[in-house]
Amino acid sequence: MAELKSKLPYTTAQLEDLFRQLVFIRHFEEKTNFAYRQGKVGGYMHVYIGMEATAIGWNAALRHGYDYVITAYRDHPQPLLMGTDPVHVMAEIMGRSGGTSKGKGGSMHIYDIEKGFFGGWGIVGGHTALGAGLAFAAKYRDEDRVTLCYLGDGAANAGVFFESLNMAALWDLPVIFIIENNKFAMGTRLEYHAADTEMHKRGFPFGMRHERLDGMDLFQVCDDAKRIVETVRKEGKPYLVEAMNYRFAGHGAADNDRQLYRTKEEEDEAMKRDPIALFQAKVLAEGALTKERMAEIDAEQAARVEEIYARADQSPHPDPSEVYEDLYTDMEPEKGH
Amino acid sequence: MAIETTYRDALRTAIIEEMERDEDVFVVGEDIGRYEGTFKVTKGLFPKFGSGRVVDTPICEPGFTGIAIGAAMTGLRPIVEMMTMSFSILAIDQIINHAAKIHYMTGGQAKVPLVIRGPGGAAHQLSAQHSHSLEGWYAHVPGLKVVAPATVEDVYGMFKQAVRDDNPVIFTENPGLYGIKGAIPEDKDFTVPFGQARVAREGKDITLVSYSRMVHVCLGAAEALEKEGVSAEVVDVRSLLPLDTATIYGSVRKTHRAMVVYEDWRSGGFGAEIAARIGEDCFDDLDAPVGRVGGLNVPMPYSRILELECTPNEDDVLAAVRKLG
Numbered sequence: 183m184a185e186l187k188s189k190l191p192y193t194t195a196q197l198e199d200l201f202r203q204l205v206f207i208r209h210f211e212e213k214t215n216f217a218y219r220q221g222k223v224g225g226y227m228h229v230y231i232g233m234e235a236t237a238i239g240w241n242a243a244l245r246h247g248y249d250y251v252i253t254a255y256r257d258h259p260q261p262l263l264m265g266t267d268p269v270h271v272m273a274e275i276m277g278r279s280g281g282t283s284k285g286k287g288g289s290m291h292i293y294d295i296e297k298g299f300f301g302g303w304g305i306v307g308g309h310t311a312l313g314a315g316l317a318f319a320a321k322y323r324d325e326d327r328v329t330l331c332y333l334g335d336g337a338a339n340a341g342v343f344f345e346s347l348n349m350a351a352l353w354d355l356p357v358i359f360i361i362e363n364n365k366f367a368m369g370t371r372l373e374y375h376a377a378d379t380e381m382h383k384r385g386f387p388f389g390m391r392h393e394r395l396d397g398m399d400l401f402q403v404c405d406d407a408k409r410i411v412e413t414v415r416k417e418g419k420p421y422l423v424e425a426m427n428y429r430f431a432g433h434g435a436a437d438n439d440r441q442l443y444r445t446k447e448e449e450d451e452a453m454k455r456d457p458i459a460l461f462q463a464k465v466l467a468e469g470a471l472t473k474e475r476m477a478e479i480d481a482e483q484a485a486r487v488e489e490i491y492a493r494a495d496q497s498p499h500p501d502p503s504e505v506y507e508d509l510y511t512d513m514e515p516e517k518g519h
Numbered sequence: 520m521a522i523e524t525t526y527r528d529a530l531r532t533a534i535i536e537e538m539e540r541d542e543d544v545f546v547v548g549e550d551i552g553r554y555e556g557t558f559k560v561t562k563g564l565f566p567k568f569g570s571g572r573v574v575d576t577p578i579c580e581p582g583f584t585g586i587a588i589g590a591a592m593t594g595l596r597p598i599v600e601m602m603t604m605s606f607s608i609l610a611i612d613q614i615i616n617h618a619a620k621i622h623y624m625t626g627g628q629a630k631v632p633l634v635i636r637g638p639g640g641a642a643h644q645l646s647a648q649h650s651h652s653l654e655g656w657y658a659h660v661p662g663l664k665v666v667a668p669a670t671v672e673d674v675y676g677m678f679k680q681a682v683r684d685d686n687p688v689i690f691t692e693n694p695g696l697y698g699i700k701g702a703i704p705e706d707k708d709f710t711v712p713f714g715q716a717r718v719a720r721e722g723k724d725i726t727l728v729s730y731s732r733m734v735h736v737c738l739g740a741a742e743a744l745e746k747e748g749v750s751a752e753v754v755d756v757r758s759l760l761p762l763d764t765a766t767i768y769g770s771v772r773k774t775h776r777a778m779v780v781y782e783d784w785r786s787g788g789f790g791a792e793i794a795a796r797i798g799e800d801c802f803d804d805l806d807a808p809v810g811r812v813g814g815l816n817v818p819m820p821y822s823r824i825l826e827l828e829c830t831p832n833e834d835d836v837l838a839a840v841r842k843l844g
Binding site (some may be wrong): 250252281282283284285286287291293294295296300301302303304305308309310311312313314315316317318319320322341342346348349352391507508509510511512513514 | 545569577579581582584585586587588589590591592593594595612613616617622623624625626627628629630660661664684685686714735760761
C-alpha cells in the first residue's frame, strides 16, 4: 500500500481520484444544462448538481461489474461512475444514435446492463420493485452481489415502495434502498408530502435496519457506504438508508422558478455544504492535496467534458427507419401509421 | 402417442416440464405454493420444487410483478400467476410502463423473458371485479406478446413457447376452459409458435373469427348453422399480438363473410380491431359488412342469469349471423 501523506485513510492517488469524480460529475451536469439551453437536449432532464457525494461515495463501495445499481430519472452520475463511456451517456441525453439506448431512452433512461447499471426510470417509485427483483435474482442464484436501489424522498411515499420493502425484508434480499432526501418531491417540500419526515423510519415496520446518514460529505459517505455494503454482502439482508442531501439545481431543466417552493436564503445556506467545497476544505486542512493540484484536476475535467460533448454532438441523429428496432428480441412490429 | 388430459393439467404439465428443463424458470404469485393455486393450476409444484422456485407472495401485484421484471432483466425466466387477470390491473404500471418498454428503452441491451398468466374472463358468478377480459388492453401495447389458447394442445404448446420467449408474454386462460378435455403430444419440446392462427373448422359460407373460450361457442354455432344449410369456417386466432392476419384474410376471401366473436366488452375490445382490419384489407372480398358479437357493455353482474346474459353464447352468434344475411 502506498504511503499515506495525511491522517486521511487515502493515498494521494485515491484522493485525487475522488476529487476528479466530484468535479467531473459537476462539469458533466453543467454541460448537459448548457446543451439543454442550446436546444441540443429535449424533454425532461434532471441534473445531480449538489448531490454528487452521495452517488460517488456509494459507488466507491461497490464491486464493479458485479454489483447491481438502479435509480430513478436523476441518473447521469451512476453510469459515469460505473465505467460507461461518457460520450455514450452524453449522446443518449442528446438523443443520438451513438447513445447508450441509441437515442430511444434520453436523459431519464440511461442503461448499461453489462456493467450492472439497470437504469434510469421515469415512474416515481416504480423501479423500487425492479431493484428488489435484481436482489431477488442474486439470492436465487446464490451470489453475493449487492443491489443499490436509489430513490427520492418523493418516491418513498409510493405504495409499490412499501410493497418492495416488505418483500425485501420477508425474503432477505441483499438490497440497499437509498432514499436520497433532497427535501423536495419535485416542487413539494418534505413537510408537505410526508407524514413522517424521517424517511429512514420507513424500514422500521418491516424489521429492516435503517439509518439517516449524511449525503454531502464525501468522506463520511464513503465510510458509511463501505460499512453497509460489506454488512449486506455478508449477511444477505436488506438495509434502508436515508441520505440527506440537497439539489442545487431545480427539479428538472424546465424548472425555472425555484422560488415557488424555496427561498434564496435556504439555497445559500445549503450551498455552504457544497460537497466539492467540503472535500476541498478537508484535504487542505489535512495538507493532503494542494489547491494548485486541485485546480489542475478541475481544469482537466472541464476540458474532458468539453471533449465528451463535442464527440457526442458528432454522433448522428437516429435514422427514421430505426424506429422499429429493438421492440422485440425476435420479430419486427407492424409497420406504418 | 398422445396423452389424454385437461386444459388445467396440460398447463401444469407444461410448467413442471419447463421448470425441470431450465433452472432459471420459477413461479411467483399469491397462494400458488402451499395453497396450490386458486384454480389449482400450480397444484403439486411446491413440494416438488420448494419455496425457492415456487414463491408465495404477499398480496401486492405491483410489487411482485416488479420483482419478476427485475429478475427477468438479469436473465431469470419468471412465471407470474395473477390469481385472476382482473388483479393484473393493479400491476398494469409494472407491465405497461416497465416490462413492455424495457427492450426498446434500453436500445436492445436488456431482455425481459417473463410470462404473466392467469384466468381472464367470466368464471361462475365471480361478479364485477373478478371477471374481466383484459387481453385487448394488453394487445394494445407494443412490446408485449399476448396469447389466448382455446385447446388443450395449444395451452401446452403455447405455454412452453411463452416460457422460452425472450419477451414479456401475457398468457390468458379463460376459466371456463380449465376442465375441457383433449390431448397433448409426448414430445416435451412441443411448442406452438405465436402469430399463427388455426382453422378450427372448415367451411365455405362465413368465417367466424374468435379466440379462447369463444372458439368453442363458435364451433357450437357452426354445428347449428350446418343444419340450416350454412357452412361456417371457424378461425381460432390464438395469438393476438403478434396477429396472423393472413390466415384470417385467407378464410374471409374464401367465405366472403366475417363475424368476429369475443367475450370482452363489445365496444373497443380486440374483436373490434380484427373487424377493422378485415374491413380495411378485405373490403372487395366481402359480400356483407363485418359483423361482431361481444360481451354486453356493463360490469359483470353477480346473478347467474344476468351473467349469462352478458357473455356471448351460441344463440347470440346465430342471431348475428342470420342478421348479417
